[in-house]
Each structure stands twice: as structure tokens, then as C-alpha cells.
Amino acid sequence: MNRDSVDMIIEQWRKEVPDLSTTAMAIFGRLQRINKHVGRSLGNNFSRFNLNSGEFDVLATLRRSGEPYMLKPTDLYNQLMVTSGAMTNRIDTLEKKSLVMRVNDVSDRRTVYVKLTEKGLKIINEAIYEHVNEEEKLLECLSKEDADMLNIILKKIVCKFEKE
CATH class of the missing domain: 1.10.287 (Helix Hairpins)
Incomplete structure (x- = not known):
């Protein structure tokens, strides 16, 4: 080796x-x-998509949440394990880029959701494939069996932290 x-x-x-x-x-x-x-x-x-990793994470989280691709900011920052301030900054930036928009709840105007725009959905739909392709290239030195074993080992470590 x-x-x-x-x-x-x-x-x-x-x-x-x-x-x-x-x-x-x-x-x-x-x-x-x-x-x-x-x-x-x-x-x-x-x-290549005019994003940074934090912005990509927000778009990807909204996308994987399923239609209507909309979550409360608290759900976003809890899933992404960032502070509410960091999440506000990411949402503000993505909103300026017209990739997300804030939407008021129709039954309770105090509740705000963050929703992918059509432009945001188009970008994340393309970016996610490029992202996975890049990750696969980074692991091409591993066999399928090695990658599966590494995934199992890393999961054990993550589970230890998530139980604490």
C-alpha cells in the first residue's frame, strides 16, 4: 500500500x-x-452553479423534502445543524439569487416557509447529479466492497455522536 x-x-x-x-x-x-x-x-x-456548500445544502434539503419543496427555517437549520443566524444568512442570499422565496402560511401568517423557486428547482436538479458524480470520482480508488465497509464503519462513529 x-x-x-x-x-x-x-x-x-x-x-x-x-x-x-x-x-x-x-x-x-x-x-x-x-x-x-x-x-x-x-x-x-x-x-459551477454559483453556489457555495451551505447554499447547496439548503437547496438539496428543500429538494429532498418532496413537493412542494418547502420547509420552515427551523426545520432547515435543525436538519443542517447550523445556527438560526447562519440559516437566515443562507436564505437571504438564496432569495437574492431568486433560488428560494419566503412564503407565509395561509392559516397562520406568523409562520413562514422557505420554498424552492422554479429557478432553484432547476439548478438543484442539475447540481445534485454533478455533486454525486463528483463524490463517486473521489471514491473511485475504492472497490464497491471497500466503499460499503467504509460506509458501515463511518455510520458507527456518527451513531455514537448522535446518541450523545
């Missing part, structure tokens, strides 16, 4: 502090490096 930059770091620690357990350090070091590379690659893809 090829060596990566984390191997050098782990070797240095083993030399300097031989009794230090480095397995978790190696795993999280690799996850951080992967995250940087993935963020850069996906960010380049989002920019």
Missing part, C-alpha cells in the same frame, strides 16, 4: 514517544486531510 503524509507523522511520534497510541491520531488525521481535499473538490463543483 502507498504511504501518505500521515504515515510520516505517525513514524515521528513513534520515534519520539514510543508508548503513545497513534491509531486514533492516524484515523482523524486522515479524515481531516480527506475533508480538506473533498471540500476543495466539491466547492469547485458548487461554484
Whole structure:
């Protein structure tokens, strides 16, 4: 197997502090490096649609919610795990781009929904396929079995955090 930059770091620690357990350090070091590379690659893809990752997440969340592609801002920020302030900024930006609109509830005008516009629906319908294609390219070094196993392992870690 090829060596990566984390191997050098782990070797240095083993030399300097031989009794230090480095397995978790190696795993999280690799996850951080992967995250940087993935963020850069996906960010380049989002920019083709004049979006950033946060804006894409809002559009994708509205799209996967099903027709009428409309959610309350609180549902959006809870699903995306961001603050209400961050969500307001994302909605404002997407509204200026005419990709979403705020809609008042007909039965309770105090309730506001965020809804995909036709333009927003068109963009996310195209962007989601490009996004998945880019993700698949990033994982092309893995066999199907490796990808399935990695997914299972990562799910175990996510479940640990979501139970806390």
C-alpha cells in the first residue's frame, strides 16, 4: 500500500514517544486531510452553479423534502445543524439569487416557509447529479466492497455522536 503524509507523522511520534497510541491520531488525521481535499473538490463543483456548500445544502434539503419543496427555517437549520443566524444568512442570499422565496402560511401568517423557486428547482436538479458524480470520482480508488465497509464503519462513529 502507498504511504501518505500521515504515515510520516505517525513514524515521528513513534520515534519520539514510543508508548503513545497513534491509531486514533492516524484515523482523524486522515479524515481531516480527506475533508480538506473533498471540500476543495466539491466547492469547485458548487461554484459551477454559483453556489457555495451551505447554499447547496439548503437547496438539496428543500429538494429532498418532496413537493412542494418547502420547509420552515427551523426545520432547515435543525436538519443542517447550523445556527438560526447562519440559516437566515443562507436564505437571504438564496432569495437574492431568486433560488428560494419566503412564503407565509395561509392559516397562520406568523409562520413562514422557505420554498424552492422554479429557478432553484432547476439548478438543484442539475447540481445534485454533478455533486454525486463528483463524490463517486473521489471514491473511485475504492472497490464497491471497500466503499460499503467504509460506509458501515463511518455510520458507527456518527451513531455514537448522535446518541450523545
